[in-house]
Amino acid sequence: MSRVAAPAPVRIDTDADGYQYRRGEIIALNLDPAGLERVRELGYKVVSSQRLEGADVTLHVLRGPPEAAKGLAQLRQASPSSTFALNHVFDPAADVGGASLAPVRPAVGRPCACRVGIVDTGVDPTLRDLRRTHLVQRGFGGGEVRPEAHGDAVASLIADQMSGGGASGSGSELYVADMFSTGPQSGTAASLIGGLSWLTQSGVPVINISLTGPPNPVVAKVVQNIIEKGVVLVAAAGNDGVAAPPAFPAAYPDVVAVTAVDRLRRPYHYANRGPYVMFAALGVDVLAAGPGDSPQTVSGTSFASPIVAVELARRLSRSDATAARKALQAVAAEAVDLGVPGRDPVFGYGLIESRP
Amino acid sequence: MIPVWVGAVAAVAAAASSEAPRPPAELPAYAIGDAFVFSDGRVEQVAGIDGDTISWKGLQGGAYQRNRNFVTPPSSWRMDQGEGRRIPSQRAAAIWPLVAGKSVRFTVINETRLASDRPWERNMSLWTCKVGPHHDTTTSAGSFDVFTIGCELYSPVNMRLLERVAWDYAPDLGHYVRRTNVDYLAARTTTIVLTSALHGHAATRERLAALAAQASGAAPQRP
Structure with missing residues (x-):
């Protein structure tokens, strides 16, 4: 032996x-x-x-x-x-607890046969929300997929948006790259790069990244390559605080950085701010699926970016730079301007909400 | 590369604004671990919360307690063998919520002793504070809408002006972004400006040490 x-x-x-x-x-x-x-x-x-x-x-x-x-x-x-x-090493961009308002489920739009990728923790494929979509997962942290609450929440929010809140499938597909498959310390830049590459090769037009970390020249180069291929990268702006240094990958050029607001459209108290913030979406006291299908109330920019990711995916059937640019313009045109007029470091172009 | 995204999007972004006038600013709400880094390299980090009393610590020690109503002096402190405590009158709380033009006068009982086996020494100080109009200010930590609170310390004996403290309080941050102290007895003015702040989970000692070194221009030191 x-x-x-x-x-x-x-x-x-x-x-x-x-x-x-x-x-x-x-x-x-x-x-x-x-x-x-x-x-x-x-x-x-x-x-x-x-x-x-x-x-x-x-x-x-x-x-x-x-x-x-x-x-x-x-x-x-x-x-x-x-x-x-x-x-x-990267962190999921989330806060737990501290709910100040009643938990709220984000509004959903029409069902769509959208294709979205996420780099996150693994997700539990048996979750009710995830049974409405075709789910493909792969581990990039050195082991098998390992479901965690963060990935469950992000994935369930995306699946709910793609199914229009309905009980049946809509032909949508969700690809999950688990970069924490052997624990938090496996969530490295190398794992992130592996996940991003696999998702790009899978052909998803939009990738949601609800993670933050430091600036890293190797990740920056990979992000640039993937965006050049016409894939839209949507990333959580970060929860380090309003006076914190920029969070990455959200702060890389041409990444769609999303901040969080509560249901009264107030900015999330701990959301990063800066010129890189492009959109805002509901991300405070959000009701999402948790382990064992138990509901969990979550707050953070992690849970706002899925809304923007799906809104972009509705407009994109495949990765294409020209189509991506048009999709972004279309979504920006629908943004509800909050704060000072025009783009600002708090809300970006404004609030993105799904509409029935 | 799609460098034209940003400009193209700007051209079509919706124009309607829902900006609201600045409401009165409530007392700051902290979470344990929240940390604020200032231009002189000091770090103020929340170590504990007991009602309205916040325990603060720096990277190199120097713990003290202060009310969430930060215009009152630290409520207790320790340094070497000495220690002190201050008890402000109830009226100090009336400055909150902050509204331009509001003012308050209050007294503070100061008790200090040089060592635990020495007797407490007691005196009283008089403070007045006034809230100025809110305005925009920019530091290296970002741009903030702030209320400037100007406080003056008077001698209870001869009403001589001893000290002036001005706080630029940013409600969106929940802390002050600039503090200027004018010590009239020492003829000295000091200003510290916020350079960054981190929410608890991100405020590790290593990151704070690096940010503090950047703020003060010192070489980074391992905490």
Whole structure:
């Protein structure tokens, strides 16, 4: 009987800005053989190299000395044509509890045969809401799909929107990339990139990202590639507070960043603000499906972005840059301007609500 | 790349605004862990909440308690062997909710002792506070609609003006974004400005240390 070595425990460090990353791990894009050789000469082990067709990149995971952050400059010098970054850890963008108003179920529009992807935790496929859609899941955190309350809530909100609140299916499809499949610390930049690439290759025109983390040059490059392919990326603006630094991927150029408001259209107290906020949607004291089909009341920008994602998906049958631009214009034209006139850092262009 | 999205969308965005006039500002509501970073590198983080009493801590210690009505001085503090406590009169609360033009006068009983085996020393101070009109202000943490609250401390003996404190309170943030102290006895003016703030879950010691170092221009230090 062969012995299987237990996986090494994951250790977490913080970079100079205080963001978490997996100790000693660096991710890189598109290293050529000579670049890989130089990386090895610097003492880094190439843990994996994977061609990701959806993102149109080759992603390498490198492992080196614990103080990986110090080695970044050296690596960039060794292979200037590649992109390097720490393997940062991301968080679901949600708050739990603290409901100040009665929980509310978001309004739903007409049923649609929409196709939406999400990068999140895994979801429970037996949830009533999810039985109304064709669900496809895959784990990107190093293991099988692992349902969690956050993914259940986000997925159920999307499925509810796509089914128009009805009991029967509408021909919609929901693709779930579980980037936390072996726990919170598996939710890395590499997992996010793997999930985004798979969803893009699956052909979904809209991807919802209810996660936040630090700026990461490798993720930024992948996000740019995917947007260039005509996929709309909708992301939670973040719940770090109104005076917090920008949250990513929402703050990358051309990502559709969504903030949350309550049912009285007041901004969510802890929502990030900034010029990158594009839309607002209901995301405070929202009633969503939880584990075991028990209802859960959730708040945060995580639960606002699904509404915008589905509104965009209604207008897009496939990924296409021109169609994506038109869809975005159409949704913006329907936004109810809140706050100061025009686009502002609190509400973006304004509130997006589904209409029957 | 689709760089034209933003401009194109701007051209078609709906125009109707529902901006409402600024309502009176209520007392701030904090959550444990909420943290505020200021331009001098100081970090004020909520360590505990007991009714209206907020316990604050910095990255390097220096814990103190203050009422949610932050225009009153810290209600208790400890430093080295010494400690102090202050009891404001009930009237201080009347400044809330903030409305332009509202003013209040109150007294504060101050008790201090140099060590736990030393006797308490007691004195009283007189404060007046007035709310100015709300206005926009911008710091590196963002743009905020603020009420400026100007408070003055007088000697109870000769009514001499000892100190002036001005707070720019941002209701949307639930904290002040600028504080200016004028100490007339020391002929010294100090201003601190908010550079960032983090909600509890995001306010790890490492992130706060990094933001504090950025704010003060110091090299980052591991907490």
